[in-house]
Amino acid sequence: MLKFTPKLCTIAGETITKHVRIIEESEGNVKAVYADALSRDAPIDPDCGMLIDIISDKPVRRLMANYRYSEFWCRPFFGEKLTDIPDETQALILELESGEFVSVVPVVNDTYKCVLKGTDTGFAARVFSWYDKLYTCKGLCFVYSIGSDPVKLTEECVKTALKILDSGVRHRTERRYPERFEYLGWCSWDSMQIRVLEEGIIEKCEEFKEKNIPINWAILDDMWAEIHDFYGNNYSDFREMVSLMHSSAMYDFEADPIRFPNGLKHCIEEVNKYGINVGMWHPTTGYWRGIEPESKAYDKLREYLIETPDGKLVGNWKSDKSYMYFKTFHDFFRRCGADFVKIDNQTMTRRFYKGLAPVGKIAREYHDGMEASVGEHFDNCMINCMGMGSEDMFSRSVSPVSRCSNDFLPENREWFTNHVLQCAYNSILQGQFYWCDWDMWWTDDSQAVKNSLMRAISGGPIYVSDKIGRSRGEILKPLALSDGRILRCDKPCTPTADCVTEDPTVSGKALKLENTAGEYGILALLNLDSENKPVEGRIINEVFEECAIYEHFSHELKMLRRGDSFDVILSDNDDFRLYILAPVKDGFAAIGRTDKFISPLTIEYVCGEKIKLIEDGPYAYIKDGILYEYNNRRKKR
Numbered sequence: 001m002l003k004f005t006p007k008l009c010t011i012a013g014e015t016i017t018k019h020v021r022i023i024e025e026s027e028g029n030v031k032a033v034y035a036d037a038l039s040r041d042a043p044i045d046p047d048c049g050m051l052i053d054i055i056s057d058k059p060v061r062r063l064m065a066n067y068r069y070s071e072f073w074c075r076p077f078f079g080e081k082l083t084d085i086p087d088e089t090q091a092l093i094l095e096l097e098s099g100e101f102v103s104v105v106p107v108v109n110d111t112y113k114c115v116l117k118g119t120d121t122g123f124a125a126r127v128f129s130w131y132d133k134l135y136t137c138k139g140l141c142f143v144y145s146i147g148s149d150p151v152k153l154t155e156e157c158v159k160t161a162l163k164i165l166d167s168g169v170r171h172r173t174e175r176r177y178p179e180r181f182e183y184l185g186w187c188s189w190d191s192m193q194i195r196v197l198e199e200g201i202i203e204k205c206e207e208f209k210e211k212n213i214p215i216n217w218a219i220l221d222d223m224w225a226e227i228h229d230f231y232g233n234n235y236s237d238f239r240e241m242v243s244l245m246h247s248s249a250m251y252d253f254e255a256d257p258i259r260f261p262n263g264l265k266h267c268i269e270e271v272n273k274y275g276i277n278v279g280m281w282h283p284t285t286g287y288w289r290g291i292e293p294e295s296k297a298y299d300k301l302r303e304y305l306i307e308t309p310d311g312k313l314v315g316n317w318k319s320d321k322s323y324m325y326f327k328t329f330h331d332f333f334r335r336c337g338a339d340f341v342k343i344d345n346q347t348m349t350r351r352f353y354k355g356l357a358p359v360g361k362i363a364r365e366y367h368d369g370m371e372a373s374v375g376e377h378f379d380n381c382m383i384n385c386m387g388m389g390s391e392d393m394f395s396r397s398v399s400p401v402s403r404c405s406n407d408f409l410p411e412n413r414e415w416f417t418n419h420v421l422q423c424a425y426n427s428i429l430q431g432q433f434y435w436c437d438w439d440m441w442w443t444d445d446s447q448a449v450k451n452s453l454m455r456a457i458s459g460g461p462i463y464v465s466d467k468i469g470r471s472r473g474e475i476l477k478p479l480a481l482s483d484g485r486i487l488r489c490d491k492p493c494t495p496t497a498d499c500v501t502e503d504p505t506v507s508g509k510a511l512k513l514e515n516t517a518g519e520y521g522i523l524a525l526l527n528l529d530s531e532n533k534p535v536e537g538r539i540i541n542e543v544f545e546e547c548a549i550y551e552h553f554s555h556e557l558k559m560l561r562r563g564d565s566f567d568v569i570l571s572d573n574d575d576f577r578l579y580i581l582a583p584v585k586d587g588f589a590a591i592g593r594t595d596k597f598i599s600p601l602t603i604e605y606v607c608g609e610k611i612k613l614i615e616d617g618p619y620a621y622i623k624d625g626i627l628y629e630y631n632n633r634r635k636k637r
Contacts, residue, residue, distance in 0.1 A: 001102065001146055004033065005053040011132060012042035022052060030145045030160040035112075035127060037137040044134045046355070049112065050127040052141065053119060056082065059097040062501045065116070066091040066429055072347045072386035073406045075418070076425035078503035087117035087126070090390045091429035093150045095501040102146045103153035105429065107161045108394040109139035111358040115390070116142075129358040130350060140164050150500045151428055158432035161394075167364065168397050172433055172492070175400040178381040180277060180340055183216030184476060184484040185463030187281075187440045188224075190410070194245055196224040197259035198267040204468050205274040213473040214484030218271060219342055219463070221281040224260070226252040228292065249292035249313075253282075253300075253329060268337040279381075280338045282329060283345035284370075285314045285352075300328055308352045317353050317362045322369025330377040340378045343370065346387025363391035371397050383437055383461070388426065393433050401461060402434040408465070410445045413573060417505060417528045420454060424495050424513055431492030440465035443475040450526075450576055452479055456597035457515050457524045457578075459489040478597045481615055487598035489515035489522055496523075498538075505530040510537030510570050520600040521547075521581030527570035534572070539579065540565040548589040548622040552578040552597060555620075557627040559584070584622065591620040594629060 004024070008016040019038040024031055035050055044050075065077040068088040077086050085092065094102040106114035106125060111134070114127045127141055143157045143164075159171050188196050191204060201220070208215045222245065223230075229248035235241040255264035268278045290312035291297050291305060298305070298313065304325035305313045315325035333341065353362045374382045375398065384392070384402035396402075405422035409415040419439075427436045438458045441451040443466055455462040456479050464471065480486045496512040504511035510525040521543065527535045541547040541560035549558040554577075558566055568577060580599055582589040590606045592599035595618050602619070604612040613619060618631040 001056065001058055002031075002144060003055045003057060006035065006037070006050060007053075008037045008039055008050050008137060009045040009048050010039050010042040011045055014042060020050075027143075027160045027164065028156075029147065030143050030156055032143050032160065032164055033125075033141050035137050035139060035141050039135050043132050044129070044137055046130050046132045047128050048126050049129060049134070050137050050141075052125040052127070053121065054124055055122045056094065056102070061095045061097050063095065064093045064425065064501045065089040066425055068115075068389060070406075071351065072345075072388060073422070074388045074426050074430075075422045078501065081118070082123045083118040083120065085116055085118035085123045087115065089116040091154060092116050092123075093154070093428070093500055095150075100146055100148060101150040101153060101497070101500070102144060103150055103157050104142060104144040105154060105157040105161060106142040106390065107140055107165065108360050108363065108391045109165060110167065110360045110364065112137060112139060112141070113359045113391055114141045129360070130354040131358040132355065134358065149497050151494050151497065154428055155432055158429070165394070167394070169394060169433075170398060172400070172431065172435065175398060175434070176380065177400050177435055178340070178379070180217055180381050181401060181461040182485055182488060184214060184480050184486060185217040185219065185461065186215045187219040187221050187463055187465045189219075189221040189440065190408070190442065190465035191467045194223045194230065194241060195259065196220055196222075198255075198262070198270070200468060201267060202270055205271055205276060207469060207471060208276070209274055211471060211473050213471055213476060214480065214482065215276055216484045217277045217279060217339065217463075219279045219281050221342070222344075223287065224255050224264070224280075225250055225282075225287065226254060226256045226296075227287060229289075246288045248287055249289040250287035250295070250297045251292045252296035253286070253332060254296075263336075265336040272337065277339040278337065279340040279342055280333045281342045281344060284343060284348060285312065285345055288345070290314045301325060304328070312352070314348075314352050315366075317349075317356065317366040319365040319368045322366050323372050324369075326370050326373035327376070330373045334377045338378075340381035340383075341374060342383040342385055343374075344385040346384055346392050347389035349389070349391055359391050363395040367392065367395040368397070371399055374399060384434070385437075388430065393430060396433070400435055401437055402430060403439060404430050404436040405439055408439045408441050410442050411447075413447070416447055416450065417530075420511065420526065420528065421504075423454070423458070424493065424511070425500075427492040427494050428500070431494060434492075435460045436492045437461050442466055442470070443472040444470045448472070448475045452476070453524060453576065453578060453597060455479065456487070457489060457493045457513055457522055459492045459515055462486050478595060481602075487517075487596055487601040489517050489598060491515060504528045504535070508533070508535055510535045510568065512537055517598050517600045519583055522598060523579040523581060525568060525570060525577040525579070527573050527575050529573065532572050535570050537568045537570065538565050539568060541581070544581070544583045546584040548582045548584050548591075550580045550582065550591050550620065550622075550627070552580065552594070552599070555594070555627070555629065557622065559622075559625050582622070587624045589622040591622065593617045594620050
């Protein structure tokens with residue numbers, strides 16, 4: 001279906017076709033494409049060592065390219081022409097005129113990285129190492145598969161690639177979701193930003209206690225440590241603050257003595273008294289400009305540091321040094337009582353280590369050290385962040401959670417649209433490796449209900465970043481049980497197959513996001529139209545012989561046989577739906593707690609027509625096509 005023409009590019013500017021081979025092998029339904037090339041006279045170009053032109057012999061109707069638009073983050077591109085595919089595409093889905101889909105996943109092997117990009121004649125795989133001392137280009141470049149479900153095709157492709165690479169990196173289904181993230185959390189970032197202080201942390205804990213909000217964990221985010229560059233520096237707005245952050249280095253990773261007068265350990269002990277566990281945020285670099293020379297942090301870490309070309313002191317990428325670098329931080333955090341970590345600024349191989357060794361080797365060794373330390377100290381309980389480069393995804397062996405969008409922005413409708421597109425479409429690829437973190441949010445934002453619904457269906461951790469005094473417990477109640485345990489879906493949420501290649505901002509159609517909760521289907525519909533026009537969406541029962549479809553907000557019920565469907569109109573950007581798809585057995589289907597988004601997860605068991613709830617509350621069921629709703633065991637309808 002795909003045809004390939006390879007050429008090798010050298011530093012001398014020479015394009016070589018001799019001694020260049022492309023090998024295609026079948027692994028079940030998946031095709032694996034390998035390079036086998038040799039340059040005899042000059043090193044291979046580190047930025048574009050091999051270019052494999054690709055032509056599809058079947059007409060393409062439209063496509064979705066998941067590409068890296070910044071150093072750290074990916075987003076979807078929707079189009080119709082192969083020539084428009086952005087460079088740095090890390091996953092590509094083609095919808096053919098026949099109605100079938102093709103999923104193409106470029107990989108990172110132990111030496112080279114592969115991405116896709118459009119060309120004058122179609123598209124190409126660009127293979128590179130960021131290392132200028134190689135004369136051979138060998139190994140797996142990309143995999144692809146054709147079929148009816150683009151998300152399942154991508155899953156097949158990633159599983160096959162990981163099997164071929166045999167690097168020890170696991171598919172998400174082989175990773176263990178941390179028990180800590182089964183509960184509601186809070187992060188200090190939006191509340192205090194870079195001036196995190198013990199007094200404010202304790203005040204926020206008091207607020208949770210007074211409002212009876214069951215927060216189980218908290219992240220001390222950017223920046224709790226001793227950063228002397230902050231001293232005497234003020235800023236008038238967010239932009240100036242970010243500039244100060246990025247120009248500052250870490251002096252010591254004990255908590256700042258002014259903002260934490262009793263030390264980090266004391267602060268964590270005080271937070272623990274509220275039944276809240278503490279996680280520590282830190283970037284891979286210590287702080288954004290690295291480690292300050294001749295500082296306390298430097299004295300503790302000097303054996304594990306290297307200097308970048310622009311003068312930053314950062315962790316050494318070699319696995320033994322990387323492990324000791326992170327171990328030094330994590331030993332301290334653990335002694336202070338920290339329970340987990342969030343590690344930021346991860347996609348950095350090109351910025352800090354380019355030219356030192358091939359990208360595949362550096363990324364693997366660096367992450368081996370990081371993952372070993374997190375496993376030793378925190379039982380792999382970590383949120384990876386700012387790390388969507390494929391060299392990172394193909395190198396983290398066991399850590400189970402990773403952010404899938406850039407930062408939350410409150411009171412911003414344009415941001416919400418971009419955020420949902422990022423998270424949902426990034427999860428098609430990233431969700432093969434991790435449960436996806438849709439980032440923190442505010443419960444008093446004007447879009448709080450939409451934001452909470454997105455976290456409910458995400459399948460990942462749920463945590464807020466409300467400022468002091470501004471948390472709204474009623475917004476969190478539909479997400480969790482009374483002890484804060486979230487009603488978490490089974491897997492990362494992704495768009496339905498008929499939405500994957502259509503841009504919901506201009507298509508006139510609703511974005512449909514799907515997940516599961518045991519045997520139940522979960523489906524959210526959103527209007528993301530860029531002109532705020534009405535959109536339509538079709539809901540089809542493709543799974544069950546008979547299905548009860550219950551809409552959470554309106555309490556409306558539809559009964560569908562397999563293959564039946566109905567249409568929904570969403571009037572504007574404030575219009576959204578949540579549907580529970582319940583299988584009907586002998587005329588009966590349980591819905592569960594109607595005050596919770598993922599209502600099936602409130603059911604302890606169903607025996608015949610008897611429902612046992614985990615916790616009492618309003619609930620519903622369907623009997624012979626009729627909806628019965630009860631509030632405190634009294635029938636409503």
